[in-house]
Amino acid sequence: MENEINKPGIEIPADIRRQVTITTLDRIYNWGRSNSLWPMMFGLACCAIEMICTAASRYDFSRFGMEVMRPSPRQADVMIVAGTVTKKMLPQIVRLYNQMSVPKYVVAMGSCASGGGPFKEGYSVVPGIDTYIPVDVYITGCPPTPQALINGLITLQKKVEKEQISESRWYGKQPIQDVPIPVLGPDIFDPRKVEVIREETHKPEIPETILASDEGGAA
Amino acid sequence: MNGFGIIKGMLVTLKHFFATYWADRTRKARERRGTVEADGLFTVQYPEESVAIPEELRVIPFLIYTLNDEGERKYRCTACGICSKVCPTQCIWITRKKTRKPENQCRRRLNSTSISTNA
Amino acid sequence: MTDLSRTPTIYEDLITRFPEKVTPETRSGYSGVIVDPSALLDVVSFLRDQAGFDYLSSITAVDDFPENQFEVIFHLFKTTGGRGIEFKVFTGRESPSIPSVVALYPGADFQEREVFDMFGITFDGHYDLRRLLLWEGFAGHPLRKDWKEPLYEEDIKPFKSRWPEGQGYRKELTNPYGDNVNYPREFDPEGFESDNDERLYQSLVSEVHEAAGKMQTDHLIVNLGPQHPSTHGVFRMVAMLEGETVLALKPVLGYMHRNHEKIGERNTYLQNMPYTDRLDYLASMSNNFSYALAIEKLMGIQPPERAEYLRVMMAELTRIASHTMSIGFLLNDLGAFFTPALYALEERELILDVFESVAGSRMMCNYFRFGGVVRDITENDFAMIKELVLNRLPRKIDELDRYLTDNEIVRTRCENVGVLTAEEAIAYSAAGPILRASGVPYDIRRADPYSIYDRFDFDVCYRMHGDVFDRYLVRLDEIRQSLKILKQVIQQIPSEGPIVTGKVQYTTKVPPGEAYSRVEGQRGELGFYVVSDGKPNPKRYHVRAPSMINLTSLAKMCVGGKVADAVTILGAVDIVLGEVDR
Numbered sequence: 068m069e070n071e072i073n074k075p076g077i078e079i080p081a082d083i084r085r086q087v088t089i090t091t092l093d094r095i096y097n098w099g100r101s102n103s104l105w106p107m108m109f110g111l112a113c114c115a116i117e118m119i120c121t122a123a124s125r126y127d128f129s130r131f132g133m134e135v136m137r138p139s140p141r142q143a144d145v146m147i148v149a150g151t152v153t154k155k156m157l158p159q160i161v162r163l164y165n166q167m168s169v170p171k172y173v174v175a176m177g178s179c180a181s182g183g184g185p186f187k188e189g190y191s192v193v194p195g196i197d198t199y200i201p202v203d204v205y206i207t208g209c210p211p212t213p214q215a216l217i218n219g220l221i222t223l224q225k226k227v228e229k230e231q232i233s234e235s236r237w238y239g240k241q242p243i244q245d246v247p248i249p250v251l252g253p254d255i256f257d258p259r260k261v262e263v264i265r266e267e268t269h270k271p272e273i274p275e276t277i278l279a280s281d282e283g284g285a286a
Numbered sequence: 287m288n289g290f291g292i293i294k295g296m297l298v299t300l301k302h303f304f305a306t307y308w309a310d311r312t313r314k315a316r317e318r319r320g321t322v323e324a325d326g327l328f329t330v331q332y333p334e335e336s337v338a339i340p341e342e343l344r345v346i347p348f349l350i351y352t353l354n355d356e357g358e359r360k361y362r363c364t365a366c367g368i369c370s371k372v373c374p375t376q377c378i379w380i381t382r383k384k385t386r387k388p389e390n391q392c393r394r395r396l397n398s399t400s401i402s403t404n405a
Numbered sequence: 406m407t408d409l410s411r412t413p414t415i416y417e418d419l420i421t422r423f424p425e426k427v428t429p430e431t432r433s434g435y436s437g438v439i440v441d442p443s444a445l446l447d448v449v450s451f452l453r454d455q456a457g458f459d460y461l462s463s464i465t466a467v468d469d470f471p472e473n474q475f476e477v478i479f480h481l482f483k484t485t486g487g488r489g490i491e492f493k494v495f496t497g498r499e500s501p502s503i504p505s506v507v508a509l510y511p512g513a514d515f516q517e518r519e520v521f522d523m524f525g526i527t528f529d530g531h532y533d534l535r536r537l538l539l540w541e542g543f544a545g546h547p548l549r550k551d552w553k554e555p556l557y558e559e560d561i562k563p564f565k566s567r568w569p570e571g572q573g574y575r576k577e578l579t580n581p582y583g584d585n586v587n588y589p590r591e592f593d594p595e596g597f598e599s600d601n602d603e604r605l606y607q608s609l610v611s612e613v614h615e616a617a618g619k620m621q622t623d624h625l626i627v628n629l630g631p632q633h634p635s636t637h638g639v640f641r642m643v644a645m646l647e648g649e650t651v652l653a654l655k656p657v658l659g660y661m662h663r664n665h666e667k668i669g670e671r672n673t674y675l676q677n678m679p680y681t682d683r684l685d686y687l688a689s690m691s692n693n694f695s696y697a698l699a700i701e702k703l704m705g706i707q708p709p710e711r712a713e714y715l716r717v718m719m720a721e722l723t724r725i726a727s728h729t730m731s732i733g734f735l736l737n738d739l740g741a742f743f744t745p746a747l748y749a750l751e752e753r754e755l756i757l758d759v760f761e762s763v764a765g766s767r768m769m770c771n772y773f774r775f776g777g778v779v780r781d782i783t784e785n786d787f788a789m790i791k792e793l794v795l796n797r798l799p800r801k802i803d804e805l806d807r808y809l810t811d812n813e814i815v816r817t818r819c820e821n822v823g824v825l826t827a828e829e830a831i832a833y834s835a836a837g838p839i840l841r842a843s844g845v846p847y848d849i850r851r852a853d854p855y856s857i858y859d860r861f862d863f864d865v866c867y868r869m870h871g872d873v874f875d876r877y878l879v880r881l882d883e884i885r886q887s888l889k890i891l892k893q894v895i896q897q898i899p900s901e902g903p904i905v906t907g908k909v910q911y912t913t914k915v916p917p918g919e920a921y922s923r924v925e926g927q928r929g930e931l932g933f934y935v936v937s938d939g940k941p942n943p944k945r946y947h948v949r950a951p952s953m954i955n956l957t958s959l960a961k962m963c964v965g966g967k968v969a970d971a972v973t974i975l976g977a978v979d980i981v982l983g984e985v986d987r
Contacts (some may be wrong), residue, residue, distance in 0.1 A: 125750075155660050156660045185374065186668065187585070189585075193585065194584065214332050218333070252597050269591065298804060328751050341762075367568035373563075374562075381570055
């Protein structure tokens with residue numbers, strides 16, 4: 068990867084080129100951040116094993132700066148959601164995301180975290196976490212090979228390098244809003260969608276064949 | 287003597303440490319990193335270096351085509367639908383079209399296919 | 406010794422001893438007897454105490470929707486080896502309930518809770534009947550045939566909307582809420598108050614009895630998990646502590662519940678094969694093996710010779726890959742951050758290379774088919790396997806042994822921690838290395854041989870103390886025995902031959918009946934119970950998951966020790982969440 072720090076567009080005279088470096092604040096800040104992203108140790112299922120294999124000695128991702136995998140969300144930069152997200156686990160994931168300190172990124176690794184994966188048609192699987200927390204990079208595969216995960220992390224690094232401090236959402240005037248935590252009722256519901264749910268469940272019943280079970284038939 | 291077991295274990299680690307320098311001193315050794323004969327370093331520096339990929343690897347679905355005289359791609363898929371019937375997650379959608387006048391090939395051709403990672 | 410001559414007479418013995426309460430099973434393709442619910446406890450105590458069937462293997466249920474009844478199926482085995490016994494209990498669909506056998510077999514605890522969760526059958530006499538895999542307050546019992554999931558499309562795959570005219574669409578748009586959810590009528594989310602785990606904590610408090618006259622100290626309830634640094638997956642333990650000592654402990658499962666069994670009922674038989682890969686995802690060939698054996702039992706076919714040898718080769722390589730990983734991660738849990746795991750993962754990577762060039766994918770191999778395997782191995786692969794088995798792996802395992810076994814820190818932290826005696830291990834239905842480390846030499850490859858394991862000469866590894874250190878030693882021994890088996894396979898494999906019986910086809914015709922197949926997996930007895938009624942998809946598909954049933958003894962092992970020991974014991978039980986929660 069070429070080192071972009073020393074080329075801000077200003078001409079340096081040839082005789083002092085070896086002693087002088089000119090850069091912008093954005094570039095040096097992004098260079099520091101992108102080369103030391105610390106992942107949070109958050110493996111859920113099979114994709115976690117491929118993440119461990121990426122951290123092991125054959126494909127080492129500490130060459131890219133992701134040296135330690137921190138179990139505590141306060142000390143981590145990147146949450147790599149590796150594995151299927153189930154409804155029982157979802158409140159804890161949102162809580163962990165809220166507890167991470169800014170600047171923070173989320174990588175959805177595997178088909179299950181990106182869009183439900185092979186288990187999407189089940190009753191207990193959340194079809195992708197991007198309806199609850201904002202995702203930066205999606206990596207598909209079941210499971211993605213370690214080469215694919217490294218590709219995804221390099222893409223994240225390139226994305227971080229393009230950011231600007233003046234337009235970032237963490238240093239703006241508004242305080243950062245927490246994501247509201249979903250509640251486990253007869254089925255999981257998001258507190259932001261309370262109106263929609265109430266309107267739908269209180270609709271008058273259409274006389275179609277309702278199957279004998281505890282709750283109303285599916286759509 | 288108490289503590290001897292720990293020292294025996296440390297000797298194993300020390301041997302690995304020196305082997306990473308000693309075993310990698312020739313060019314040939316650097317090429318067998320990450321394979322069965324590897325002795326010292328085991329790291330393969332992806333994306334600059336890569337492990338040999340076997341032919342049977344099936345992580346990416348793709349369509350096979352042949353290039354005709356003008357350099358256009360002629361896809362060999364005949365839209366038989368076996369892939370979408372057999373798929374365990376039912377994520378392949380296929381529509382067909384008919385083509386004009388091919389000699390002894392199938393008249394059905396693929397119109398569109400969408401393989402979804404999200405639905 | 407063979408029990409084949411005895412096992413038919415045990416059914417006749419039961420019928421004569423309990424007339425009118427035990428009747429033979431008459432449906433074709435099925436086996437066993439039917440027991441009346443009122444006589445269940447008498448029959449079970451007769452079988453355990455007098456007939457010698459001391460190991461409860463699995464309890465599961467089937468929903469007979471047309472006949473309006475539930476069946477609960479029990480499988481029992483003897484620890485001295487041989488074939489087992491199965492019997493069924495019927496109950497009606499309106500308020501179903503049968504007596505619980507948890508007082509006789511403590512290992513029935515989690516299995517009965519799971520049947521309650523999935524079907525709604527209550528077990529009278531169970532001391533803590535709560536939902537296991539789903540949360541309190543979930544509406545409905547999912548595995549009933551009339552309960553449809555929110556994104557339900559059709560009854561059987563392949564769906565008609567995919568071909569020939571299939572315009573792609575997102576499945577969520579078919580649901581009125583735009584998501585994979587469904588709520589009961591008149592549900593108001595604003596006024597909803599959740600349980601917040603009150604029932605769980607109450608059950609924990611009721612387990613701790615205050616000794617009279619002792620000083621009143623404060624008891625603290627601590628949650629270990631679901632996200633914690635020991636990388637065993639999302640698993641939560643709730644412990645009641647007094648200082649650092651654990652007084653009571655309850656595992657909470659269900660954070661990785663992926664409805665494998667419900668999806669399995671929609672799939673055809675062949676489409677289920679990749680889903681079985683994702684059960685015990687650390688090494689997937691044994692799951693495929695067990696499922697293929699179950700369906701071959703139903704179809705009545707046998708794979709050819711070369712395919713049998715290839716199957717055994719892949720199963721043993723998988724066992725080595727999984728055991729090295731579990732040894733590395735046990736050391737990780739003890740605190741040796743990552744160096745032993747790195748050495749172990751090197752060997753695992755080389756075995757995964759073999760899988761990649763043989764089956765196409767590193768972890769989710771999908772290599773077995775009904776009647777054989779999918780692809781033959783090339784000369785290159787065979788040379789690599791020979792190099793690994795004869796040269797590299799024995800050397801590296803000896804090095805790992807030299808590195809870790811005599812280490813004083815490992816010994817002090819692992820010896821006499823988490824002790825499980827032989828009687829307790831059998832009563833709690835523990836399986837695999839845990840059972841063998843407690844002194845019971847029960848290995849299915851020897852006790853009830855499947856495939857061609859009776860041709861190989863290998864030892865059953867067992868130890869006597871039943872603590873964490875013995876489980877580590879048993880796993881190390883098992884790797885060496887697997888290498889011994891692999892050497893014999895390499896010598897005996899026929900150099901060419903067919904690899905699958907019959908013609909390769911996409912739809913399999915399976916005659917009606919039931920089958921239960923068991924395999925000595927990496928973590929214990931992996932069983933598949935499949936019921937077929939002649940259609941292209943199974944009527945019931947159940948996985949007997951060894952990791953979940955091994956967790957029944959976790960509370961017994963941890964109580965009385967320190968909190969740090971609880972993490973070590975969990976590492977030695979070696980669970981895989983894909984299997985525990987399915």
